[in-house]
Amino acid sequence: MGRTRVVIWFRNDLRLLDNACVARAATLASESSDVEVVPVYVFDETYFKPSKRGLARFGAGRGKFTLECVGDLKTSLRALGSDLLVRCGKSRDVIAELTLTGANDRTIILTQTEVTSEETEMDVAVERATRERARGGAASATMERHWGSTLYHIDDVPFDVTSGLSDLPDVFTPFRNKVESKCKVRDVIPAPTANELGHVPASVEGFEWMPKPSDLPFASSEIAMDCDKRIKDCLDERSVLDFKGGESNALARVKYYLWESDRLATYFETRNGMLGGDYSTKLAPWLALGCVSPRHVVSEIRRYESERVENKSTYWVIFELIWRDFFKFFALKHGNKIFHLDGTAGRRASWKRDEKILKAWKTGTTGYPLIDANMRELAATGFMSNRGRQNVASWLALDAGIDWRHGADWFEHHLLDYDTASNWGNWCAAAGMTGGRINRFNIAKQTKDYDPAGEYIKTWVKELAEVPAAYIADPNQAPRELRDRIGLNYPNKLALPRRDFTEMGSPPGPRRGGGGGGRGRGRPGGSTPNRGTKARVASVYDTVYG
Ligand SMILES: Cc1cc2nc3c(=O)[nH]c(=O)nc-3n(C[C@H](O)[C@H](O)[C@H](O)COP(=O)(O)OP(=O)(O)OC[C@H]3O[C@@H](n4cnc5c(N)ncnc54)[C@H](O)[C@@H]3O)c2cc1C
Structure with a gap:
């Protein structure tokens, strides 16, 4: 009889409590003393590559947060008598290396089921690589996916x-x-208790290693340095919370x-x-x-x-x-339609590229104080409120008419809570590309309703500190005498195109390409054909949210 190795391949399930893979590993370990459990996490280089529009997808803040999550999991596993192997590279290679190859050995890989293409393609690659390696030595390797x-x-x-x-x-x-x-x-599902996962096998080396920011496959050394800086000292004092992973x-x-x-x-x-x-x-x-x-x-x-x-x-x-x-x-x-320009509804609209507007949006210099404050908060802290996200997404996609995937890319880079389905789904919906009505936010009214005294805006846009509440939504409308007195130095509102939302229709029949996906090409969940109908087009209208 050969040996059995259970590999817990942690991904977006960095916990012990209520983790189906961990519970399954404990069950398998309890069945025989010959079963060894190897928990592993890989900083997979796939996620660090630039997006199709050229932006680094994994930013410094998320790097810091993820390192903390992985470190915390390692500590918890050690407290149980187990450990966590941490690696940088390709999941496929790392897990193939952990596969047993002796005659009659078996390797069981446990991982959380993912829903988007890059992740599911990674599963398939791992599955294939481990099977091939096992087969070479007359062993076997299987993968179990657990929903969680x-x-x-x-x-x-x-x-x-x-x-x-x-x-x-x-x-x-x-x-x-x-x-x-x-x-x-x-x-x-209860967390495992001490020794339920056994000890990690002595034959696997490298458990003492934890990567530093410079070890992560960031798209540039500047991002790695920024990550290091965020770890060492600089929590912006205006951060809503000191998020620790x-x-x-x-x-x-x-x-x-x-x-x-x-x-x-x-x-x-x-x-x-x-x-x-x-x-x-x-x-x-x-x-x-x-x-x-x-x-x-x-x-x-x-x-x-x-x-x-x-x-x-x-x-x-x-x-x-x-x-x-x-x-x-x-x-x-x-499937991949959430990454397509014309979205899950296959709606056609005239999107444009305008580097000046996009740059102003990213740097918080649009001349719209609510937008600028939120964008500065995101860049400095990796967080933005839901209210802020709705407004900045509406402004970029619906007011400025910029290809909304640039916005989703920017969020992916910066958000600590980046989640593929939530981010791309929310962006696709905010751009009006999931069908149904289009919700365009009236930024001035949103400012009045949610930041009437400008307290939030002034926290992030220091140059507006002296602006009275009455002018906070549009400071350059304040009387000249007032602007001169406070020395106002804030950009005028960017001129934006007038957009005709009735033009947003869905083409008849299946999508004919041209939308250009944002990530990989697989179609994990399948998709329904677009049914571009007159009724659907007629149902599109511009709701200006107050
Ligand atoms: C353009 C855009 C992009 C977004 N990108 C992400 C993202 O990448 N990751 C992410 O977790 N959320 C995303 N959201 C949703 C939402 O803004 C955040 O989940 C929320 O602001 C996080 O703060 P919270 O944990 O205090 O939320 P709370 O208000 O306390 O809500 C509790 C939880 O509910 C979930 N939730 C709330 N609203 C949503 C929503 N609209 N969609 C999905 N889940 C929701 C979150 O898990 C959140 O933690 C996005 C929203 C927009 C408009």
């Missing part, structure tokens, strides 16, 4: 998984109504937001804020890297509801987590 990133398990959702979720609604409300009425959230910090944040501060009980009223740590949960970065599962968050909310209070706020965090699920399943259904 959503609140509702894919096997429980009331949609046709076998047809690639072809009956999944393309808008949120019917999706939510169906999942809430038809399925239950499964129980949280890792499961222990994620669980501490859940505990704080629910039990220690009771902020959960007022979430509905505060969620549109932009300043401070507590207007929203700030769980997104940890959820994106899988340091905490949405199921754990919801089970804690349910406990809070039974022990403290149940109200609209406690429900609303669950509501938001269902949005997160929606975008995961939406990505699975539509």
